[in-house]
Amino acid sequence: MKFSVNHPALFILAGVLVAVVLGQSVYFLVKALRRAKQLGMDTAKIRKTIRTAAIFTIAPAVAIVLSVITLSKDLGLALPWLRLSVVGSLSYETVAAGNALSAMDLELGKVSQLTAQQYVNITLVMTVSIMVGIWLVPAISKKLLGGVSKLQQRDAKWTDILSNAMFIGMIAAFLGFVFCDFSRLWSPEAGFSATSGLIPVCVMAVAALVMVLCGALMKLLKWKWLNDYALPISMIAGMASAIPITAWLG
């Protein structure tokens, strides 16, 4: 069989894997919904959770489609589709594919036609490098969560604070990341304007302001329904504001 990065057989193989992973998501969703019913959880709240999660996911998922398109120029469509549907993310996959290619004296972004052997090498590097979490979660999560549960019984207040502290730690790291190009203001970088580092900061500020506005509307006008959509609205508003802000500061 003559190899091509967009050979139908590759789509069938990737499709089977994506279908299995989709099956896992459906399985866990049904299992959790059944448990929610057993626990007597409010059905309206569960519906709201499903609706909000679905709406919230749309914009990031479209961004993932963009990543698939970006990687497809070198690797064809089937492999990026698989890698970004199962385990991967653009930053991980780009580095892994780049390292695999460079080991074969090729460069990501400049590949004209891969051979089957090169494709197998790239796939193996991407797969073996990224799969730690898949086997480590079964290996340690029961003990790890058991420890959290024991802590909860010993000191419930501290366990809640600990959980919130972990969330805040993650958010703080990403808020810091928003400022990572801020220093261009006083230390210029070739190919970028001095104010370009302010773009993510302004976008974040717009999203934060919209979130505050949503909160105010919920309180003042008693628009409780807005609670379901506040995060997706603030995210879309922030992303939309990036267009004029980039034109202005970029």
Place this chain on the structure above:
Amino acid sequence: MKKNLSYIDSVHRDGTVWNLGVMALLLLFPVAVALLFSTAPDWGALATGLFATAPMYWATGIIETITFVPMLGAGGSYLSFVTGNISNLKLPCALNALEQNEVSATSEEGEVISTIAIAVSSIVTTVIIVVGVILIVPLQPILQSAVLEPAFAQMLPALFGGLGVAFISKNWKISVAPIALMLVLFIFVPALNAGTVGIMVPFSAVFTIAVARILYKKGVL
């Protein structure tokens, strides 16, 4: 006699089967490609490629697993580590659901809510990617247009701007120190950027826990 498993125990059992099954299938993909196209890996280049990539990813993977599992809960962890895009999609989605339902991540209700949010997010993501792959020819010029490109480039600042307000306003006492530290580090250390933010998450989480512990012991929280 068949032992009655608790919900959490059954999640761990089923999650183990699913994750190990998916891992085997993932590894079978390159094997199947090699068999179908009658080729074998270039072992030397494979070793070089793996040596350049795997140690860093394995170290990050171990740290991410230890950090994210307590936040995602059992069901959410099994799903998230298979479907990927954790810090930019699955975890914020779970956080938002927990916050809206006013349940703790460590309670059983929190476990259920987190699993539902992550499962729905995974299904929607998979479907959107499938649609994107099918419609790539008409979609490509739109998604990659010069007008929309800045919007997608700034997705993370837009996401964490909103999420930050929701969480920091409720936990401002423990938020001040880690945010100040992260701002200083990301502004003044050039090595810290989009590629290294994942490594900084566990560091920031440990720092925030230490700050929270001190404030808790002093009776501030």
